[in-house]
Amino acid sequence: MNKILEVKDLSVSFDTYGAEVKAVRGVSFDLEEKETLAIVGESGSGKSVTAQSIMRLIQMPPGKFVNGSILFNGEDLTEKPEKQMENIRGKEIGMIFQDPMTSLNPTMTIGKQIAEGLIKHRNMSKKEAHLKGIELLKLVGIPTPEVRINQYPHEYSGGMRQRAMIAIALACNPKILIADEPTTALDVTIQAQILDLMRGLQEETGTAIILITHDLGIVANMASRVAVMYGGKIVETGTVDEIFYHPKHPYTWGLLGSMPKLDIEEEELQVIPGSPPDLADPPKGCPFVTRCPYAMSACTKQMPAYTNISDTQKTACWLLDDRAPEVQIPESAIVGGSEINA
Amino acid sequence: MVTYILKRLGYIILSLFFIITITFFLMHAAPGGPFASERALTPAIEAQMNEAYGLNDPIHVQYLDYLVSAFTFDFGPSFKYVGQEVSDIIRRGLPYSLVLGLEAMFIALAIGVLLGVIAALKHNRFGDYTAMIIAVLGISVPSFIMAAVLQYIFAIQMQLLPIARFETFAHTILPAVALASTPLAFIARLMRSSMLDVLSTDYIKTAKSKGLGQRVVTYRHGLRNAILPVISYIGPLVASILTGSFVIEKIFGIPGLGNEFVVSVTNRDYTVIMGTTVFFSVLLLVSILLVDLVYGLVDPRIKVAAKGDKG
Known part of the structure; x- marks a missing residue:
């Protein structure tokens, strides 16, 4: 190509x-x-x-x-x-x-x-x-x-x-x-x-x-491919399948979790709490840090570099660092068949 | 379309009726009369004059006479200038005011629109500030000062143009510029703000995204949309500018129509007041109608004909 x-x-x-x-x-x-x-x-x-x-x-x-x-x-x-x-x-x-x-x-x-x-x-x-x-x-x-x-x-x-x-x-x-x-x-x-x-x-x-x-x-x-942007940066990029089925960035999880689901009964629609950063004074570290449920001290200090997940998928998140704790993808962000084909 | 215009003409006649009525009663409510002057007339003569001009009739009879004369556009003789018909007075002054007014309209529109567009394109830069300084000056300097300044610079100091009177084209330049300065400034400001609005719209982005050059985008896509507010301002402007300006005419010694408006009121010259008022109103109402029709041509969203046909 x-x-x-x-x-x-x-x-x-x-x-x-x-x-x-x-x-x-x-x-x-x-x-x-x-x-x-x-x-x-x-x-x-x-x-x-x-x-x-x-x-x-x-x-x-x-x-x-x-x-x-x-x-x-x-x-x-x-x-x-x-x-x-x-x-x-x-x-x-x-x-x-x-x-x-x-x-x-x-x-x-x-x-x-x-x-x-x-x-x-x-x-x-x-x-x-x-x-x-x-x-x-x-x-x-x-x-x-x-x-x-x-x-x-x-x-x-x-x-x-x-x-x-x-x-x-x-x-x-x-x-x-x-x-x-x-x-x-x-x-x-x-x-x-x-x-x-x-x-x-x-x-x-x-x-x-x-x-x-x-x-x-x-x-x-x-x-065919997706780039996820947040706070003026691309935080994750990959093929559609990778982004929907194997997302690695908590913001992507949040986005996927906010999709209304037909097969699960939900009282309320899921949201990502908080609001995006002020880009007149952007944070030094990861822009998502204030809304990220997994934020660590490293996240506030420096923007993480991209980690190559596969040939096509790249993610910028400290969770992918060797020293970071193991975090499981939240259940809300797991995509079933129903909404993809919606 | 025809129905619409007929309907609008109907409204014009209705408006005229109200204007005439209000003018008539205001005129009579004002103290004094056409024959009140420094040199007091003997009561006998005054009574005779009043009788001759129908001023002794009951007010409602006078009012009906007025209505009839107004709608036949026959305003009768002037009370003050013996032997002169009102229509003569208007016909005498109008050509001067018309030429001057048209010239001023042209100056105000051409330069006003140009300044506005420049200001918008050079938003917050030198061109914008220069254009807006000119506009603010034009609005805030009264026309009689503008006239005197122009006379001083161009007629006295530079000796380029005649200082007063109305004989050749050169004579008309200074009064036309003085008359144009306020509407020019107003149009420039109007044009600037509406052009700024238009330049930030999505369809200007669309036009740019097609690869059109800056000039084509501004003139083909911007100007036509931005000029709409200016068009609606032209209606009342035409009427007021074509009927002359008392101040400018006095300063430049021009025997225009503006003078008659003012003098007729101070003279309580009832027939002339009525004549000039009706003349001005007709001009105003017709030019507003024309502006509305032009608006429909410029902006296809305004369907003049369809609205008229339905309602």
């Missing part, structure tokens, strides 16, 4: 009044051709900032790259001039945002919004782009695309808008599609349709997908 994207030790900060918020603190991962990598984590874990950094969509200032590189086809995207970035965006990397209600321009027809990228990157005429737009709308499952293409976003339902967003993002056959919580704002039945659509299109076009989500059900359905 070929790596098409390598993120190495990426750190992104935001200058705010009085403090520098370190949103992403040394994140490394690769993306291989045609695979789906899920980045999971709760709000504020840095997953969206990571994704938008790849596209260079972070406003700079206040945002800035502190460290690291993003290698796409061997070129570092963090150092590319803005003009050259324009030829990457839309053409090589497409992006879908969380809320389809706000991610389309309300005063422009869907057709024009699809055509823009085609005209810019594929040198199409307006007419060609219009016809290609109809084709794309048909591809993403919009009925009567000849009519719909001339409509405005407010004439579309939420699900249809997200379909139109997918059509925009995939218009120029990008090598990578970044989907930043693509189904969070949609209701559950539509979610499944959109995910099916994305999977189908991936098979057809061979696009690699970076899927950002906090919904582990979606991860199980879509991804």
Whole structure:
């Protein structure tokens, strides 16, 4: 498999009044051709900032790259001039945002919004782009695309808008599609349709997908590999099977434990108590230490290094150190069959 | 669409009715009358004058006469200027105010929108501060001071432009700039804040993620959405700016319409007051209607026709 994207030790900060918020603190991962990598984590874990950094969509200032590189086809995207970035965006990397209600321009027809990228990157005429737009709308499952293409976003339902967003993002056959919580704002039945659509299109076009989500059900359905982010760092990464069946990090346990289960009767939904760290003043050690039931003194002092569990799984936790006490994975985090296939 | 416009026209007539009624009774509630002047008339003459102009009729008769004359746009002769019709007075002043007003509108819109966009794009940087200093000056410096300063710099010191009167295009520049300064500043601030809002929206991110350049993103995706609040401000602005400004006209010696508004009130020149009021109101109400129609064109979410057809 070929790596098409390598993120190495990426750190992104935001200058705010009085403090520098370190949103992403040394994140490394690769993306291989045609695979789906899920980045999971709760709000504020840095997953969206990571994704938008790849596209260079972070406003700079206040945002800035502190460290690291993003290698796409061997070129570092963090150092590319803005003009050259324009030829990457839309053409090589497409992006879908969380809320389809706000991610389309309300005063422009869907057709024009699809055509823009085609005209810019594929040198199409307006007419060609219009016809290609109809084709794309048909591809993403919009009925009567000849009519719909001339409509405005407010004439579309939420699900249809997200379909139109997918059509925009995939218009120029990008090598990578970044989907930043693509189904969070949609209701559950539509979610499944959109995910099916994305999977189908991936098979057809061979696009690699970076899927950002906090919904582990979606991860199980879509991804081949998973990176778990917490406090601006990747705390654990591995294949879907490894993350679901052999998780090693207490935060991953917590996430798995918070999934509602159908086969066990629960009085209340499980949560991870506490809240994520303040990234304006990030902890010196492991960011999860304040919420971790297994925290030790070492955890507060230094961030643990990655331990290679297998060729594909890496975990950053002091519990994996030889000197640490043996800890059993809590029962709540043991995944049965039911929720994976949900 | 047609139903909608007809309905709106109906509302305009209703509003006019209220405006005329209120103006009429306010006018008569104010002490004094058109024939009260320093040089007292003999009671006999005054009685005769009142009789001739219908001021001796009971108030409700006068009111009905007024309504009729207002709705036929025939306001009759001025009480003060013998032999002059109200419509003559308006027709005489309007061309000056119209030219000046249109020029000022153009300056205010073009420069105001430009300053606002620059300020938003250079948010919290030098360009932003410069544009906002200009805007704050424009809002806080009264137009008569602005006018005097402009006259001093450009007419007296630099001798570039004529200081007053209304003869050539060069004569119109200073008063138009002075007249434009406040709305210009207002539009710049309006444009800046709405552009800042728009630039932080998701669809601007979408536009960038398609690989569009900064300029295309700003103008094609940003401007059209950000200009909506400015469009709604244009409605009342058109009416007030086209009917002239008393202060600017006085300073620059321009025989415009703004003067008539003020003088007619101090003169208690009932027919002229009514004429100018109705004229201003019609202009205001029609320009608000036009703005609403334009709004529907710019923002497809506002369906002018559909709303009108349903209700």
